[in-house]
Amino acid sequence: MADQPPRVLITGTAGFIGFHTASRLLQQGARVLGIDNFSDYYDVALKERRNDILENYPNFSVARISIEDVQAVGDAWRAFAPDVVIHLAAQAGVRYSIDHPESYISTNLIGTYNLLELARRHPVRHFLAASTSSVYGANREMPFDERQRTQTPISLYAATKGATELMGHSYSHLYGTPMTFFRFFTVYGPWGRPDMALFKFAKAILADEPIDVFNNGEMVRDFTYVEDLAASIVHLSAAIPGKEPVEGDSLSPVAPFRIVNIGGGKPTPLMDYIGALETALNRTARKNMLPMQQGDVPATEASPELLRRLTGYVPTTSVEEGVAAFVAWYCDHYRGDSGLEG
Incomplete structure (x- = not known):
C-alpha cells in the first residue's frame, strides 16, 4: 500500500490555482479527483480549457458539483476515498466582496464547513486549505x-477566509484531523x-x-508566481502537522493544525510590476492614477x-x-486562434 500513488481530492480544479496544483500532482503520478461547479463568476470557456488539459491525464477525474451541495460532495468523497484533501475552491476577490457578500458566505463559509464535516466523518491523512x-x-508590522x-x-x-482558519482549528482540535491552512x-x-490586475492591465x-x-x-x-505557489502546496502536503514544532512554528498547542505563508518575502512596488509588463509587451501603459x-x-x-523550514x-x-x-x-491564448474571448 505504501507504494500506491496518493489519492488527492482538490476543490476548484477548473480555477487558476487549482488547475496548476492538480497539474503538478498529476505529473507526479497522484490520482486526483477535482470538484468544481464551473461558476460563471468569470469566463467559463477559460475554465473548460483548463479542465480539458487536466482530462488528458488518465489519473484525473472531475465532479461538476458545488461544495455547497453537501450530498453531492459527500457522494463524490466517499466514492473516491481520498488520502489528502486540498481545498482551493472559494469566492475570491476583495472588491467583489463589497457588492456580493452573499456569495462569500455561501461558498467560503458553508462550503468549507461541508468539507470539514466530511473530513470528520471520513478521516484523511492531511487536510489542506487556502487562506489569504x-x-x-490593518496589520502594518512587516513582514507578515x-x-x-x-x-x-x-x-x-x-473575514470569511479568517473564519475558515478558525473553523479548521476547532475541527482539528475536536477530531484530530491534521490540517494546514496556507x-x-x-x-x-x-x-x-480575467478579474486579476495583470490580466486587466495586459488587455488594456x-x-x-x-x-x-x-x-x-x-x-x-509580495507577488507570487503561480507555479511556485503550486510547488509550495505540493511540498506542504507532505509536511503533516504533528506534535513537534519547528523553530518559529505556528503549530497549535492543542491541535495538529498549522498556518503557513506562501510567498517569497520579496515585496515589489506596483509601478515596477507594471514596468515588467510594459517591457514584456514592448508597450507603454497609459496610467489613470486613482485613490x-x-x-x-x-x-x-x-x-x-x-515554509522554508517545513519544506526546504x-x-x-x-x-x-x-x-x-x-x-x-x-498572447498565445487571447490573441491567437483559441476560441477564448479577450
Whole structure:
C-alpha cells in the first residue's frame, strides 16, 4: 500500500490555482479527483480549457458539483476515498466582496464547513486549505508572520477566509484531523483569472486603453508566481502537522493544525510590476492614477521562513520572469486562434 500513488481530492480544479496544483500532482503520478461547479463568476470557456488539459491525464477525474451541495460532495468523497484533501475552491476577490457578500458566505463559509464535516466523518491523512494574506488586514508590522494577530480584516473576503482558519482549528482540535491552512500573497501567472490586475492591465495596454492604478501607484505587493505557489502546496502536503514544532512554528498547542505563508518575502512596488509588463509587451501603459480602493491595503510582505523550514522550498521566480511567462501565455491564448474571448 505504501507504494500506491496518493489519492488527492482538490476543490476548484477548473480555477487558476487549482488547475496548476492538480497539474503538478498529476505529473507526479497522484490520482486526483477535482470538484468544481464551473461558476460563471468569470469566463467559463477559460475554465473548460483548463479542465480539458487536466482530462488528458488518465489519473484525473472531475465532479461538476458545488461544495455547497453537501450530498453531492459527500457522494463524490466517499466514492473516491481520498488520502489528502486540498481545498482551493472559494469566492475570491476583495472588491467583489463589497457588492456580493452573499456569495462569500455561501461558498467560503458553508462550503468549507461541508468539507470539514466530511473530513470528520471520513478521516484523511492531511487536510489542506487556502487562506489569504488579506487576513492580516490593518496589520502594518512587516513582514507578515503567521503568529501575528489577524483580528482586523478590512474586507468581507478576508473575514470569511479568517473564519475558515478558525473553523479548521476547532475541527482539528475536536477530531484530530491534521490540517494546514496556507495564506497566498498576490498570485499571478499563466491561466490567471480575467478579474486579476495583470490580466486587466495586459488587455488594456494592448488595446491602447488606460489602466487604473490605485493609491497613485504607491503600493507594494509580495507577488507570487503561480507555479511556485503550486510547488509550495505540493511540498506542504507532505509536511503533516504533528506534535513537534519547528523553530518559529505556528503549530497549535492543542491541535495538529498549522498556518503557513506562501510567498517569497520579496515585496515589489506596483509601478515596477507594471514596468515588467510594459517591457514584456514592448508597450507603454497609459496610467489613470486613482485613490486607494475600499478594502485594499498599501503593502504586503510575507515571512517565508516557516515554509522554508517545513519544506526546504521558497518561491523564487522574479517578477520579470513571471510576467514575461504570463504575457507569452496571454498572447498565445487571447490573441491567437483559441476560441477564448479577450
